[in-house]
Amino acid sequence: MEDIIVRRSSGITLLGGGKVRPDELTESLKHCPFLVAADGGATFAVSMGHIPEAVVGDMDSLPDEVAAAIPADRIHAIAEQDSTDFDKALRSISAPLVLGVGFLGGRVDHQLANLNVLVRRAETACILLGRRDVIFAAPRRLRLDLQGGSRVSLFPMSPVQGRSKGLQWPIDGLEMAPGARIGTSNRVCEGHSGPVDMKFDGPGMLVILPRAALRQAISALVPLSGDVHG
CATH class of the missing domain: 2.60.120.320 (Thiamin pyrophosphokinase, thiamin-binding domain)
Incomplete structure (x- = not known):
């Protein structure tokens, strides 16, 4: 059984470390108002004046000055290297819907890994927002x-x-x-x-x-x- 770090009855915006425009984050938060960051995604969150409810990942991309701006009890390090930060975060949250921002549009291998996680974690309703597309794993x-x-x-x-x-x-x-x-x-x-x-x-x-x-x-x-x- 996976350990749930954040459980909400409303939607969660999950922020990754890829390129994100301010309007993308704003739009996502309108639908899913609780913010969780996957590792380095916290950097953009803090730069926009948002303190994530939780930061989940192996923390290899979280600068010290960003970590210092976030309460220590909100930072959840998962040290294993067999999964991506997106996977670590997605399996650690429970919500009726997750909107993922900052997981598309970067390196192709990273995007493929994120799409792999989408189908492996299909029990979680998760939509990835890109600049031109939205992507999700289809239910039956x-x-x-x-x-x-x-x-x-x-x-x-x-x-x-x-x-x-x-x-x-x-x-x-x-x-x-x-x-x-x-x-x-x-x-x-x-x-x-x-x-x-x-x-x-x-x-x-x-x-x-x-x-x-x-x-x-x-x-x-x-x-x-x-x-x-x-």
């Missing part, structure tokens, strides 16, 4: 309220099959897998009425939507509310 059934023509990219991180209603190119009967068939650059049918419905036979599918579809992604993962203030 997914309903998205998107306009006709909106981009819906599907990328399997493990073998998975599914069915769809409302996509320009249905996925019914397709065997999707990394290194084989994928589903990027699909889109909602023009004139489609009602939500896009997708069902998957197992875990492992990443859903990539335009950044403008953040609210729809939140509503799909947390159906009772577009904001998660608990």
Whole structure:
């Protein structure tokens, strides 16, 4: 069993050490008001006047002057080197929704590692915010309220099959897998009425939507509310 460091009934913004624009953090905090930093993500938080509720990671990227600005009991060092700081933080928090900022747009190997964590920790509803995209691991059934023509990219991180209603190119009967068939650059049918419905036979599918579809992604993962203030 994982040790939970922060448990909230409302949404948590998880801040990574990648490049983040101030408006991205502000937008995330509007939806998920509690701030947790993954290691060096605390540097940007403090520079913006935010003291994280917790800092989780191996602390190899946390400058001394930043650590000094944060109460010592909020800093939680996890020394093992077998997982990323994103993984350490995500497994240490419990909330109805986590919005991850600062985990996309940097080094490709870091981004791939973060996407790997998304599917391995799919029991946690987590959306990563990038400059142009939002990315999350699909639950077994997914309903998205998107306009006709909106981009819906599907990328399997493990073998998975599914069915769809409302996509320009249905996925019914397709065997999707990394290194084989994928589903990027699909889109909602023009004139489609009602939500896009997708069902998957197992875990492992990443859903990539335009950044403008953040609210729809939140509503799909947390159906009772577009904001998660608990």
